[in-house]
Amino acid sequence: MKFQNTLSFARELDSQDALAPYRKEFHFPKVNGSEVIYFTGNSLGLQPKRTKAFVDEIMKDWRELAVEGHFYAERSWWDYHERLAKPLAKVVGAKPAEISVMNSLTVNLHLLMVSFYRPTKKRYKILCEEKAFPSDQYMFQSQIKFHKLEISDTLVEIKKREGENFWRTEDVLAKINEIGDELALVLIGGVNYYNGQVFDMKTITRAGKEAGAMVGWDLAHAVGNIQLQLHDWDVDFAAWCSYKYMNSGPGNASGIYVHERYLNRRDIPRFEGWWGTKKETRFLMQPEFDPMETADAWQISNAPVLAVAPYLASLEMFEEVGMQALIKKRNLIVSYLEFILQEIDKEVESSFEIITPQDRGTQLSVFLHGEGRPLFDYLMEKGVITDWREPNVIRLAPAPFYCSYEDMYRFGQILKEGITKK
Template sequence: MTFENTAEFARQLDASDPLASYRDQFHFPALEGQQVIYFTGNSLGLQPKRTAAFVEEIMKDWRELAVEGHFYADKPWWDYHERLAGPLSRVVGAKPSEITVMNTLTVNLHLLMVSFYRPSAKRYKILCEEKAFPSDQYMFQSQIRYHGLEVSDTLVEVRKREGEHHWRTEDVLAKIDEVGDELALVLLGGVNYYNGQVFDMEAITRAGKAAGAYVGWDLAHAVGNVELALHEWDVDFAAWCSYKYMNSGPGNASGVYIHERYHGRTDIPRFEGWWGTKKETRFLMQPAFDPMENADAWQISNAPVLALAPYLASLEMFEEVGMPALIAKRNLIVSYLEFILREIGKEVGSVFEIITPEARGTQLSVFLHGEGRSLFDYLMQQGVITDWREPNVIRLAPAPFYCSFEDMYRFGQILKKGIQKT
């Protein structure tokens, strides 16, 4: 397709967009009566309009049924989380039995480390990407110290090559081979939060498993954004937040994937609680833990249904649309955004360096050569909600559910004025 940097062309793309109607199913902030251009679905997705009804359903059941809502609500609370497993399995490429929803992301990664980071005298090292998201770094460091090990000797970071902005898959595979039989765990972000790079999760998982390590993924920026096939790739475990591309609300519950080979086992290390024991015997109050024969065995406490309701509302939309349609629009709108950036760069004589490689999802990270924080501030003042990362990067994530092609054109015009003013 030959793109054009015109409002008319952008509107033509919107007119032919099969997902265009979903834009009206989200609440947008407004500035001076006009919807903002929202580029931060990679930090917090917009609220679906149907969310309120899902939450109100629980509030109504609580008002009218009180404790009986656990068993007699239309969607009983005691198994509410199970309703999310099927839709999520289709988003991440897993079996429903391999999915559960609980806690929040870093909490779940810590809990999963209990099961999948089991260092020995010989095999104890963890491999991750350099400058992983800070929460992951803190998790790694604290887990390593908990096991009485030294971070400097245990944590192996795969670095980018000098002068490059992204990782090369061959460098990750080479590092796995180098660490060899000392490698206990490979745990990376499936999509890097800073540059938007999508790692070759299939190849890295295969290499890590061949080295004898467990392989897990932090999919915070991947779920609802890129194609995933966790079961097919033989991933051991993964976890993700739900408030970015999954639109479940700020700080909301985390999804978890655990390969079925680990289900129904009583010999695996795991922090256990009431909600992980079998439903058939749960209310017999027996002293011995009898694990659920699926990923729910890692559940500890009863589900926070008021938090899960917005997640279920959003998943209903994912079921309606399907990941292939979302990915198709993602590819087109991100390509159009890239075209707009390059056209504006030509017009104003300013160079935008897009540091996101071709292996990408819906995020473009743009290094602003010759521009600074004042340009970001101008964009925000004009109703372009984007994200600033030091030293000089803005992250642009046009979520396909609710961003339009006309948004991309309007952004380009605002960006051009901002450069001229600043």
């Protein structure tokens, strides 16, 4: 398609957009009386309007049924979280039994490392990307200390090449081969939070498994953004948060995936609690843990239903729309945004550079040359909600559920004004 940097062209794309009606399903904050151009769905997705009804339902059941709500609410609480497994399995390409929703992301990654990072004298190394999301770095360091190993000897980072802004798959594979039978775990952010790069999860998973390691993925920036096939890729485990592209609210519940080969096994070490034990016998209050036959065996506490409810509301929307339609729009809207950026770059003295490689989802990371911060502040003042990452990067993630092509055009105009005024 030949794009044009005009309002009429952007509106034409909007008029052909099958997902356009979903924009009205979200609450948009306002700046200077107008709805913002929201680029931070990769940080906190907008609130779907239907979420309130899901939360209100629980408040009402709590008010009117109190403890009886556990079993007699229309959507009973004791198994509330189980309702998420089926729709979520479709989003991540897994079997429903392989999915559970609980806790928050870093907590879940820690719990999964308890099960899947079992260092031995020979096989103990962890492979991750350099500058992984800080919470993951702290997690790796603390896990390594917990196992009384040396961080410098245990944690291996895949570097980008000198002068390049992205990781090369061949470098990841070479590292896996180099570490060989010392490699215990590969755990990488499937979509990098900083440059928006999508790792070749299928190829890397295969290589990690061939080396005899466990392979897990932090999918915070991948879920609801790119097509995942966790089961078919033979991924061992994964976890993600629900507050970015899954639009489930700040700090909200996390999802986990555990490959079915690890279900129904009592030999897997795991930190356990009563919500992971079989429902049929849970309330017999017996001393022995009898694990659920699904990934729910990793559940520990009774589910925080007030937090899980917005996730269920969001998944209802994902069920209606499907990942395929979201990805189709994502590809077009990101390409249009890229085109707009390139056009503005031609019109003004070149002052920024897209650092996201072609293997991407919905995020474009833009490096601002010179003094970037005043430009970022200008965008925010004008109602363009983006975010700033040191030293000079803004991240633009037009979520296909609610961003419009007109947003992309208007953003380009505001960006141009901001650059020329600098």
